[in-house]
Amino acid sequence: MKLNNLTAQQKKVAQMLVDNEFGLLSEDGKKLPVDTVAEMGGIAKSTVYEWKKKPEFRAHMNELADGALDSNRAEVYAAIMKLVRGGANAVPSVKALDLYMRRFGLLTDKHLIETGEDVRRREISPEERQQALDKLDRMLDGKAE
Incomplete structure (x- = not known):
């Protein structure tokens, strides 16, 4: 402008x-x-x-x-840090901890897949998730491996 x-x-x-x-x-x-x-x-x-x-x-x-x-970014970061430290009651804010961790890439979302009757849980990578989706797409198209 x-x-x-x-x-x-x-x-x-x-x-x-x-x-x-x-x-x-x-x-x-x-x-x-x-x-x-x-x-x-x-x-x-x-x-x-x-x-x-x-x-x-x-x-x-x-x-x-x-x-x-x-x-005002420094002021915002200072406010988040006060919440992380817990202030007067010394109980940290879970949301502030979450924001802090996400800001520095230290926290990511987990995706779980449940399969079969014997439910096992494990963390999967984005690549594994995409491979599983691609395999399901091929199965739906009648091109199962």
């Missing part, structure tokens, strides 16, 4: 709208009403809604929001 398509005022209001979503415009961290943000930006509330309909304005807001999230 070309920012040249937006005026300085549109860029300013887009930043204010994003800041408002993150609770950065008010002292208590709560979102302000759109008419308040519009007034702060020197425009009418209806103008905000008109601008928000424009793809280039929405794209700019999305870029700003992505940047705001990216700049």
Whole structure:
């Protein structure tokens, strides 16, 4: 998206709208009403809604929001680590542990296959699973080995 398509005022209001979503415009961290943000930006509330309909304005807001999230990544990781450590009660959050392990590729999903009357369970690889599916497809097509 070309920012040249937006005026300085549109860029300013887009930043204010994003800041408002993150609770950065008010002292208590709560979102302000759109008419308040519009007034702060020197425009009418209806103008905000008109601008928000424009793809280039929405794209700019999305870029700003992505940047705001990216700049807070360390804070997010710190919050996850607090949950992993268990906080005051020293009981770790299972979900936080799951997120941590998945983030670093240390946890993967298991797929189990049950066969026959004597049920045996074993972990299979994605390649073995695909081979079994291919074999079933051949059997269904009448081309069993």
